Amino acid sequence: MPARQSRIRSPEEIDRLLEVERLASIGQLAAGVAHEINNPVGYLQSNLKSLSEYIAGLVELVDGCARLIETQGSAEQRAALRDLRERLDAEFIIEDIQSLLEESRSGVAIIRDITLTLRDFARAPEGRTEAVELNGLIKRALRIAENDTKYVAEIETDLSAARPVIGDTSMLSQVVLNLVMNACHALDSGGEIRVRTADAGEDRVAIEVEDTGCGIPEDRLEAIFEPFYTTKPEGKGTGLGLSMIREIVDRHHGTISVTSSVGLGTCFRVELPAFGDD
Ligand SMILES: Nc1ncnc2c1ncn2[C@@H]1O[C@H](COP(=O)(O)OP(=O)(O)OP(=O)(O)O)[C@@H](O)[C@H]1O
Ligand SMILES: [Mg+2]
Known part of the structure; x- marks a missing residue:
C-alpha cells in the first residue's frame, strides 16, 4: 500500500485545523450533554404536570374540609382551624404554590427547548429531507443565541411564512444560528437584529436576517463566503x-444573497424550496 502523502502545512493552517478540531469536539460534547439532560428533563416536566394536578386536587379537598368545619363544626373546631390557618399562613401557601409550580414548569420547558435545539445542532447532519417548519426552528435558534444577543441586540421577529421548507433540520438550524451570531457580532455598540420569514412566490420561502451593525464594504461581499475569511481577532x-x-x-437548492451599507447594517436573505403538498 502506498504511504499517504503528507504535505507540509504552515503554522497558520495548523492553527486553523486545531480550531476546527476543537469546535468539533465541543459540538460532540454538547450533543452528549444534551442527550443526558434530555431524559431527566422529560420526567421533571411530566412530574411537575402531575404535581400541579395533585396539588389542585388537594387544595380542593382542604377547602372542602375547612368549609365543613366552618359551617358544621363546633366553636372549638372553628377556632382550631383559624389557628392552624394563621400558623401555616395557609392562604399565602395556596397562592404561592401555584406560581412556584408555574415558574418551575416554564423553567423546565426552557431547558427542554435548549437541550432539544442543542441536540439538533450537534447531531451529525443526516442529509434527510423532511418538512421543516422554519418559524419554530428560528425561535429555538434565537433562544440558543440569547446568551450572546441579549446584551447587545434588540431582536425583532416577523415570522409570517406559512409554508414549511424541504430540508434537514440540523443543517438549517446551523444556517439561522450562524447568521444571527454574525449579526450579533456586527453590533459592537448595540442595535437591532430583525429576523423575518415570508412565503416568496409560489414555491419558495425566504428567511432574512438583518442587522443595524457595522456593515460590509462592497468589495468584500464575495470574499465573506470564502472559507477562513474572517475579520475577527485571532482565536x-x-x-x-x-x-x-x-x-x-446549495445542498438545499436554495439561494443566499447579501446587501450591506457600511455603518448602517447588513441583510442576508436565504430562499429555500417550499415543501409542496402536491
Ligand atoms: N452581519 C454581518 N455584518 C458585518 N460583517 C459580517 C456579517 N456577517 C459576516 N460578516 C463578515 O464576514 C466574515 C466571515 O463570516 P463567517 O461567519 O464566515 O466567519 P466569522 O464569523 O468571522 O467566524 P465564525 O463564524 O467562526 O465565528 C466575518 O468575519 C465578518 O467580517
Ligand atoms: Mg460567523
Whole structure:
C-alpha cells in the first residue's frame, strides 16, 4: 500500500485545523450533554404536570374540609382551624404554590427547548429531507443565541411564512444560528437584529436576517463566503460560518444573497424550496 502523502502545512493552517478540531469536539460534547439532560428533563416536566394536578386536587379537598368545619363544626373546631390557618399562613401557601409550580414548569420547558435545539445542532447532519417548519426552528435558534444577543441586540421577529421548507433540520438550524451570531457580532455598540420569514412566490420561502451593525464594504461581499475569511481577532472566529451556510443552502437548492451599507447594517436573505403538498 502506498504511504499517504503528507504535505507540509504552515503554522497558520495548523492553527486553523486545531480550531476546527476543537469546535468539533465541543459540538460532540454538547450533543452528549444534551442527550443526558434530555431524559431527566422529560420526567421533571411530566412530574411537575402531575404535581400541579395533585396539588389542585388537594387544595380542593382542604377547602372542602375547612368549609365543613366552618359551617358544621363546633366553636372549638372553628377556632382550631383559624389557628392552624394563621400558623401555616395557609392562604399565602395556596397562592404561592401555584406560581412556584408555574415558574418551575416554564423553567423546565426552557431547558427542554435548549437541550432539544442543542441536540439538533450537534447531531451529525443526516442529509434527510423532511418538512421543516422554519418559524419554530428560528425561535429555538434565537433562544440558543440569547446568551450572546441579549446584551447587545434588540431582536425583532416577523415570522409570517406559512409554508414549511424541504430540508434537514440540523443543517438549517446551523444556517439561522450562524447568521444571527454574525449579526450579533456586527453590533459592537448595540442595535437591532430583525429576523423575518415570508412565503416568496409560489414555491419558495425566504428567511432574512438583518442587522443595524457595522456593515460590509462592497468589495468584500464575495470574499465573506470564502472559507477562513474572517475579520475577527485571532482565536475569535474560524471564518467558516458563511462558507458552511453557502454549502448548506446549495445542498438545499436554495439561494443566499447579501446587501450591506457600511455603518448602517447588513441583510442576508436565504430562499429555500417550499415543501409542496402536491
Ligand atoms: N452581519 C454581518 N455584518 C458585518 N460583517 C459580517 C456579517 N456577517 C459576516 N460578516 C463578515 O464576514 C466574515 C466571515 O463570516 P463567517 O461567519 O464566515 O466567519 P466569522 O464569523 O468571522 O467566524 P465564525 O463564524 O467562526 O465565528 C466575518 O468575519 C465578518 O467580517
Ligand atoms: Mg460567523
